[in-house]
Amino acid sequence: MINRKQALFGITDKDEKNLISLICDKADKAVTTGARMYSRFLSPAQAHLIKDRFNADADISFFGGYEDAERTVACISSYDTYETDFDYPVRVLKITSKNKAVFSHRDYLGSLMALGIKRELLGDIVISDSCAFLFCHKEICDFLTLNLTSVGRNTVTTEIVKAAEITLPPKQFKEKSLTVSSMRLDCVLSAAIGKSRAASAEMITKGLVQVNYEYAKSTSAQVGDGDTISVRGFGKMLLNTDNTLTKKGRYHLQIKQYI
Numbered sequence: 001m002i003n004r005k006q007a008l009f010g011i012t013d014k015d016e017k018n019l020i021s022l023i024c025d026k027a028d029k030a031v032t033t034g035a036r037m038y039s040r041f042l043s044p045a046q047a048h049l050i051k052d053r054f055n056a057d058a059d060i061s062f063f064g065g066y067e068d069a070e071r072t073v074a075c076i077s078s079y080d081t082y083e084t085d086f087d088y089p090v091r092v093l094k095i096t097s098k099n100k101a102v103f104s105h106r107d108y109l110g111s112l113m114a115l116g117i118k119r120e121l122l123g124d125i126v127i128s129d130s131c132a133f134l135f136c137h138k139e140i141c142d143f144l145t146l147n148l149t150s151v152g153r154n155t156v157t158t159e160i161v162k163a164a165e166i167t168l169p170p171k172q173f174k175e176k177s178l179t180v181s182s183m184r185l186d187c188v189l190s191a192a193i194g195k196s197r198a199a200s201a202e203m204i205t206k207g208l209v210q211v212n213y214e215y216a217k218s219t220s221a222q223v224g225d226g227d228t229i230s231v232r233g234f235g236k237m238l239l240n241t242d243n244t245l246t247k248k249g250r251y252h253l254q255i256k257q258y259i
Contacts, residue, residue, distance in 0.1 A: 096159075
């Protein structure tokens with residue numbers, strides 16, 4: 001059985017406690033039955049919390065319907081499960097307006113929220129040139145095909161499609177190479193967004209910066225290869241570094257900033 005006390009140790013946030021308790025329940029059932037158990041959609045921060053808390057107690061993987069999805073469903077299983085196939089409860093809906101116009105992410109999400117849909121049942125919304133693709137939980141799939149008939153004041157049609165049959169637009173980002181004197185968060189952030197180190201430190205202390213989807217608590221925290229930094233007003237960026245140094249002792253750093 002899962003060590004629930006250890007999984008919950010140190011967590012004070014009520015929502016985080018409820019989430020970890022739920023995953024404990026699913027992990028216990030997975031171990032007892034040998035079947036895979038699935039969560040609803042998780043935010044990146046929630047997925048990161050689960051990875052941190054269950055890295056040795058259960059086999060947990062994440063999938064949001066396509067590679068590099070931001071919102072994902074967790075699959076929890078025992079290490080000796082006899083199941084060979086994953087059956088993530090993720091479905092894809094294609095949302096098309098009459099004149100092929102597309103709208104903002106906020107417009108699509110607002111229309112879904114107006115239908116009373118819980119956020120945990122909704123995954124990513126990917127907008128293409130002529131339509132939008134919504135990744136959602138299978139339990140609301142049929143409901144949405146019948147009831148999502150407009151986005152804002154625009155009439156739309158909603159249909160279920162197979163993930164293998166669609167082509168998603170590639171994620172766009174700006175890429176730049178930098179060198180930094182230190183891999184401290186305030187130093188890396190300063191170089192990445194073109195602000196002074198003092199201004200970057202102030203953004204961190206004001207709670208405007210997240211590292212791997214958790215709010216940064218220290219300006220001197222070390223960041224490294226593969227870390228994701230999100231900054232309010234500047235968006236999200238991915239860090240890549242092999243930790244090699246220039247002749248002047250500065251770190252090579254490559255940043256991909258999502259557009």
